[in-house]
Amino acid sequence: MASATAAAAVPRMKLGSQGMEVSAQGLGCMGMSVAYGPPKPDADMVALIHHAVDAGVTFLDTSDVYGPHTNEILLGKALQGGGVREKVDLATKFGGFLGEDGWSVRGDPAYVREACEGSLKRLGVDCIDLYCQHRVDTRVPIEATIGELKKLVEERKIKYIGLSEASAATIRRAHAVHPITSVQMEWSLWSRDVEQDIIPTCRELGIGIVCYSPLGRGFFSVGSKLADSLSDDDFRKLLPRFQPENLEKNALIFESVNAMAARKGCTPSQLALAWVHHQGSDVCPIPGTTKMENFNQNVGALSVKLTPEEMAELESYAATGDVHGDRYPEMMNTWKDSETPPLSSWKVEC
Structure with a gap:
């Protein structure tokens, strides 16, 4: 199948209303080291x-x-070296904590500062451009977490504050303490529940939208065949949508997208990514990859143009009833359970 060219220049965009500018498409780096099979060679990933x-x-x-x-x-x-740092808009996240009982979430002020100092050291930088709370600690008032992040901004250890997987109410409370630059969320053809409350809240407050897994964790690249190539330690084997009984049904979605891509002269992944790009100038998808060829394809999605009719057609393929399986297992934290206690309760505890 033909694919759109990756030669066009990548435009820049304003992320949120606090002054941050980024490339209109980002690069999610998680899969280079974890989750999607064994870690990839450092030299290849640096390249x-x-x-x-x-x-x-x-x-x-x-x-x-x-x-x-x-x-x-x-x-x-x-x-x-090579002046790379000066060219990069660097985003990292905190919140996941490995304790005696396994993984948990922490957002208390002391941990926020400890996590930031650790990231600065590992990244070898003086300041993090966008520092995000990866998951909301439902035991700690969001005001306490953001209050510490605000101090880190004042100390010039971070430039901008972001959230990830936060509810509309949590976003509002956080933004009242210090302006939030972006909220990271899963948004793709088959993950659209954020459109009900999260997206409108971000737009009302002038907060940028960063979309992770815009290709359905690889599903919109190859469809159900993806399951055949997953290693035993691939995180996707735990996800409901990738269970055999659901994947077989979801394959129909990919077949429709693939057929439309053939008509458009692009790949199915480019078509799915173009759909995200067409959601608005405040939206920045961050597809991840470990292969040059796939990266070039993803950049090519920027040149795929969709009419309103084509957008509607794409959305009809993955209507709510047609997507089988949740995006995460029940035990994993998402924005749906990110409410935190009032700040008054935290003051009493302290």
Whole structure:
């Protein structure tokens, strides 16, 4: 199948209303180190990151939980020398914590500061461009968490504050303490529940929208055949949508997208990514990849143009009733359960 060219320049966009500018498409770096099978060779991934930056994709996304820590260390290597750091808009996240009882979420002020100091060291930078709370700690008032992040802004250790997987109410409370630059969320053809409350809240408050997994964690690249190539330690094997009984039904969605892509002269992944780009000038998808060829294809999605009629047709393929399986298992934290206690309760505890 033909694919759209990746030669066009990657435009820049304003992310939120606080002054941050990023490439209109970012690069999610998680899969280079964790979750999607074994870690990839550092040298290959550094080369890919440098290729991305040279191509104009300068918004790089990582987290201290990826590895843990190894993905930040990888990016730290990629940022060394050659003026790379000056070209990059660097985003990392905190919140995931490995304790005696396994993974949990922390958002208390002391941990916020500890996590930031650790990320600065691993990344080898003086300041993080966009520092995001990866998951909301439902035991800690969001005001207490954002209050500490505000101090880090004042100390110039971070430039902008972001959230990830936060409810509309949590976003509003956080924004009242310090302006939030972006909210990261899963938004794709088959993950659209954020459109009800989260997206309108971000737009009302002037908050940028960062979309992770815009290709359905690879589903919109190859469809159900993806399951055949997953290693035993691939995180996707745990996800409901990738269970055999659901994947077989979801394959019909991919077949429709694939057929439309053939008519458009692009790949199905480019078509799915173009749909995200067409959601608005405040939306920045951050597809991840570990392969140069796939990266070039993803950049090519920027040149795929869709009419309102084509947008509606695409959306009809993945209507709510046609998507089988939730995006996460029940035990995993998402924005749906991100409410936090009032700040008054935190003051009493302290």
